């Protein structure tokens with residue numbers, strides 16, 4: 001962010017990045033604190049945004065407080081650049097940050113705001129991923145009192161969460177959490193990594209990019225700094241498992257569009273009643289399709 005940036009005259013009524021400078025400064029300070037204590041849910045004064053809470057206001061406040069005219073922003077929702085949530089948030093950023101360019105390319109972006117996915121293409125050190133978070137506290141399913149949850153987090157006491165996972169194993173023979181899988185950061189705090197699929201959880205581990213989590217309604221920001229351990233909560237004798245895209249005979253399904261066999265797939269119901277599978281990450285799928293068209297081998 002360039003501190004000498006002057007607002008263009010026509011945008012005076014909005015102010016660059018919509019939020020006032022005091023709000024942006026406070027959020028940036030909270031981000032620094034969150035980075036300093038990996039996984040700690042840092043409270044902040046979440047601002048009213050011109051959209052309902054639950055539509056990504058936490059992620060958006062992170063983005064708007066960090067973005068500068070030199071940034072290139074990508075916004076995705078479930079891996080797609082074209083879904084309603086992503087399009088609206090991108091339009092809002094374009095309106096309030098007039099000099100910022102936007103992109104659909106994962107590699108071309110400096111700042112990526114996302115809902116429910118981590119991009120397939122590995123992120124770099126010069127990129128930041130802002131995740132929109134509906135529920136920041138993984139302990140909320142076992143303890144209703146926030147004061148007690150804070151003590152449990154402070155003491156690293158996740159016994160009740162582990163009991164919940166164990167009950168799952170007893171009842172269903174496996175841990176049934178599909179999204180928001182509790183993940184221990186830097187050996188201490190357990191976070192709710194937002195509703196990303198289990199498939200994306202290993203990407204948080206030793207990520208080169210800074211990962212920030214913003215919960216607007218719950219007024220919390222937390223971080224997984226670059227090169228930090230992120231370990232899904234498991235038992236020694238029950239390894240962590242990601243979603244399986246294998247067919248009944250053990251073949252890994254391929255994306256119907258690009259043919260990739262190592263991406264997270266969405267299941268589609270076709271008009272004739274059959275099913276098809278396609279990459280959830282649009283940019284990745286487009287890249288793979290282009291490579292296939294060029295005659296390169298898809299993997």
Ligand SMILES: [Zn+2]
Pocket residue numbers: 255256257258259260278279284285286288
């Ligand atoms: Zn694909």
